[in-house]
Amino acid sequence: MWTRDDYWLAIHFKLQLYEAMGEAFQRLVADVLMAHYQDFVPVRPSGSVGDHGNDGYVRSLGVFFQVYGPANVQEREAARKAHADFAKLRRHYPDLKSYRFVLNDRFRGIPASVLDELNAMQRETGIDCQAIGAGHLLGLFRGLAAEARTLIVQGVPGDLPDWIDPRAVAEVLEHLARYDAGWGDISKRLAPDFDEKIRFNGLDGFAADRLRSLSYQVGSVDAFFQVRDPALAQAVAQELRVLYAKSQQSIAEVDEDAAALRYVWMIKRIIPPDARKRPIVLKAYREAAETVLAKYFETCDVYDTPGTSGRTA
Known part of the structure; x- marks a missing residue:
């Protein structure tokens, strides 16, 4: 971490x-x-x-x-x-x-x-x-x-100002929030099947629509990692895997809206606290957070993969 x-x-x-x-x-x-x-x-x-x-x-x-x-x-x-x-x-x-x-x-x-x-x-x-x-x-x-x-x-200070977010995912969010990602071709779909995975996890309505929509901007995340630091992608993946595990602990599987609730729960926690204080900035960071989540939904780092024992389809 x-x-x-x-x-x-x-x-x-x-x-x-x-x-x-x-x-x-x-x-x-x-x-x-x-x-x-x-x-x-x-x-x-x-x-x-x-x-x-x-x-x-x-x-x-x-x-x-x-x-x-x-x-x-x-x-x-x-x-x-x-x-x-x-x-x-x-x-x-x-x-x-x-x-x-x-x-x-x-x-x-x-x-x-x-x-x-x-x-x-x-x-x-x-x-x-x-x-x-x-x-x-x-x-x-x-x-x-x-x-x-x-x-x-040659050494660094011991403390961080409150407004600095030290997480790996924060670097990606800041870039996506500052620059228009644009709409590209649908990405490579590293998940076994994007729509199948959505159905398998019980995602529907708003969360499913947002994941499908933002998957067209996932290429901007890949481009960022290639230029900035390819190893950063793995650090972000690890942070999101931990975050998803925490969402599973916080939101009971028996809730009929568990999948959608976890989606919103993770988005709220991906966005840095300082960005939540400014409505205009918050909007940009929210879309950036959803784009990152779509990227790692595809790569199977968040939510369960069809054919696994994570949940019952």
């Missing part, structure tokens, strides 16, 4: 990513990689020779990293650098098996031209080429032991 310390550590690391440029970004990435890989070796340029496109490597895996943290990312320049440094690595490091181009995209997403260049390099050489952005780095950071995270950010 997300703790207050986890939240503070992640916030301080994210701020470092937003502010780090050039060598400062390279040092920050090296700190994370050294904590993540036992045999990661950072490389510093040597005189006029430079670093041969190598900012660090994991010898046991043959993974080489090039780290690029400009003040402002220019797509064509970033793609050019990814290609040029890869060519240097191939000339100077015959044990190259995987190439990681680490770009400080400041959570905006890796530019398409960079991804296209890496894909072309992989097709041409057969060497695994991937980009690592700020969201991926945050995911690596969150996976470290608390002691390592604290050392990287």
Whole structure:
């Protein structure tokens, strides 16, 4: 579960990513990689020779990293650098098996031209080429032991202001509430069958209609996780599984409206207390909360799956 310390550590690391440029970004990435890989070796340029496109490597895996943290990312320049440094690595490091181009995209997403260049390099050489952005780095950071995270950010305050929500789900809610998710194609329907699951759980009327409607915006949640931090999706799933279990304890199964009551019960508790104080903000957060619930209804993290012993159809 997300703790207050986890939240503070992640916030301080994210701020470092937003502010780090050039060598400062390279040092920050090296700190994370050294904590993540036992045999990661950072490389510093040597005189006029430079670093041969190598900012660090994991010898046991043959993974080489090039780290690029400009003040402002220019797509064509970033793609050019990814290609040029890869060519240097191939000339100077015959044990190259995987190439990681680490770009400080400041959570905006890796530019398409960079991804296209890496894909072309992989097709041409057969060497695994991937980009690592700020969201991926945050995911690596969150996976470290608390002691390592604290050392990287050099400590954090012990308390949180009352208006800050430290939960993992709060990050998703804030994004969805601020930006229009839009209406896309119906998502992949990871649940065995969306409508079947609705019927199996005894959902009808308002709750069923809202789940069907908001399922068209679930893609916006997936897009958020891909750019911000893929590991965050699992943290939110864990929080919602716990929340659903609590709803089952609070609302008796024998109540004929149990499924709908649990739906409203969870929505009320997903929305942060500070948002409930402002009607206009509350409306945006309520729809964001329902979109998140639709996402995790699909992935079977809340409510029961047809064919399980969770309830009787």
